[in-house]
Amino acid sequence: MDPITSLLGSLPPDFYITDPDVVAKYLTDFRHFRTGASRAVLRPRTTAEVQRIVAACAAHGVPLVPQGGNTSYCAAATPSPLGGELVLSLERLNAVRAIDPTNLSLTAEAGCVLSVLQEAADAAGLMLPLDLGSRQSCQLGGALSTNAGGISVLKYGMARDLVLGLEAVLPDGQLLNVLQPLRKNNTGYDVKQVLLGAEGTLGIVTAASLKLARKPAQTVTAFLAVAEIDALTTLLARAQLLTGENVTSFEYISHHSLGLLLAAQAGLRHPLEAPARHYVVMEAQTCSPLLGLEEAMAAFLEEALGEGLVNDGTIAAGGQQRDQLWYLREHIPEAEVANGGSVKHDVSVPTSALPSFISQASALVETHGAGGRLSIYGHVGDGNVHFNVVAPAGADPAGYKPWFEREVSPRVYDLAVTMGGSFGAEYGIGIVKLDLLERYGDPAKLHMMRALKAALDPANLMNPGKVVRA
Structure with a gap:
């Protein structure tokens, strides 16, 4: 009996779906870059069920791909096309566990949709500062696992800056419970930060305690x-x-x-x-x-x-x-999609350098981009600009975009890095930016990332092939 069949046989039937038509809905990334394959989608309802699933996967050697709202721009929640991985959807783990108005905190499970959490905070007379364009579909676990940014970073910070406590299942099924909504907790390593932005490669976020703010008057x-x-x-x-x-x-x-x-x-x-x-x-x-x-x-x-x-x-x-x-x-x-989509450069530079970056990068496209149409927007206050390029009018986007990514995008990234910036501001790494991370990442940082991955997930079962190459 193969490992996946044996694994599924060890779990209750209501833990998973195997209907190919239903499973297919979980297999393509948000931007339709990649379509993977999986024989089942696991859908736990409680943290204990997540633990049971992860422990079973560890015992049978079956890799897992955690998935929230599947809004990643970097295919972080898409399984391999080889079919040897199972998708773990957190969508049924969606309870708001507690709101403490006096403590200005909210504790919720990973499958909660962001807009639902915003509404819950609003009903308590408070505000959840995390705000993204995908608020109606993105889920809390995914937002934390990618360290999402959004439109309020200038005042409130990235997703990781709003996390007070975290609950997560580690690759061996062990539960990490540092969920207390404390603003001061100086008791050794801040281990929750290792999981924030790790895109499910070091464990599965199941719940979090978040900072709330006073509702604007x-x-x-x-x-x-x-x-x-x-x-x-x-x-x-x-x-x-x-x-x-x-x-x-x-x-x-x-x-x-x-x-x-x-x-x-x-x-x-x-x-x-x-x-x-x-x-x-x-x-x-x-x-x-x-x-x-x-x-x-x-x-x-x-x-x-x-x-x-x-x-x-x-x-x-x-x-x-x-x-x-x-x-x-x-x-x-949406306007970019209506024009055949865009080549996206999610870059950041020091805020003081942003005007110069936009001017110089625009000149690069005008010189080398063969008529590509610029679409530039972003978060000036935190130095993050979405420097995107749409195919020339009348050109075939399917041919133009790969050409631009190969011939011109490296010039844009080189410019950002030369100006003290980053090739990846808020979208994460996933599969799409692995090569960029290896090209521009600090060698010592990459060494530490690989060491963490090897220490926490030695069998490489947690979202393999994402963020850290096997």
Whole structure:
């Protein structure tokens, strides 16, 4: 009897699905880069069931591929096409275990969808700061396993910065329980951080305790036409100063990206009268009902206009207009898909270097990109820009994109690294960026990563082939 058949026979039938039509829904990555094969999808309902499954896999030598909402851009949750791995879906492990308003914390299981957690925090009069465009489908375990970023990193940090405690099943089935929602716990190694961003290669996150924040009493959102790219960092610093460090988001949109979206969705309209080359969606929030945030934002905009840093701008008059402004930022990826998809460069540089990076990388594409259309947007406040390139109008994206990745993308990554940046800001490594990690990663860091993998998962059964090459 082969190991998978023996393994499945040792588990209750309600632990897994083998119907090929159902299993097929778990086998293709979010961007349709890769389709794998698996004979079953395991669907535990409790942490104890996860332990039982992992222990059984260890005993039978069967590799596991953990999967949350399957929104990874790097195929981190896709099994091998060889069919020797089983998918472990956390979707049924979806309970909100506790909300402690006084402690400003929430404890929930890995299969909870992010928007559900945001609603739970809101019902308690609080806010979960983690916010992603995929909030309606991404799950907590996946967001933590990839150390997701999102639109509020500027004020609240990456996903790992919001984790107070963690529960996870290690490769041998042992339970790691450091789930206490403590802000101070100085008792040796902070082992939970090893699992955050590990993409399921060192264990399976089953629950987490997260920091919550006071719900904003005031939210002010602005859409700005920026005169010159070099003004971005000055504007950010000025906005933070005048709002008392209450800027939560400072998002860049190039005219290329906005143009793609407006062309793809005819019902949208430009929020400003005159077009510009650079735009910013900026948002400030405060939980104080007393501070004059609207007045501070109005003063910021008046000052920026007066100094010529901004050519035009609008402040959202209410929630509906705010949603319309954020729609423009969050739906740019859909416009890229409507144009055949894009070559994505999820890069980061020091915030001070971001305008120069955008200018120099744009020049590289104009010189070497054979007419590729730029789509640049991202999180100016934390130095992360999505520097994407769409195939020229009329060209075959299926042929252009691999050519660009081979001939031009290395120039973009080299530039980012030369400027003290990273080839991977918030998407993770998965399968897609393994080569980049080995090319640009610090040798000592890679050595430590391999040593951790070998120590915790010597049989290489946890999401093999992702993050650390076998």
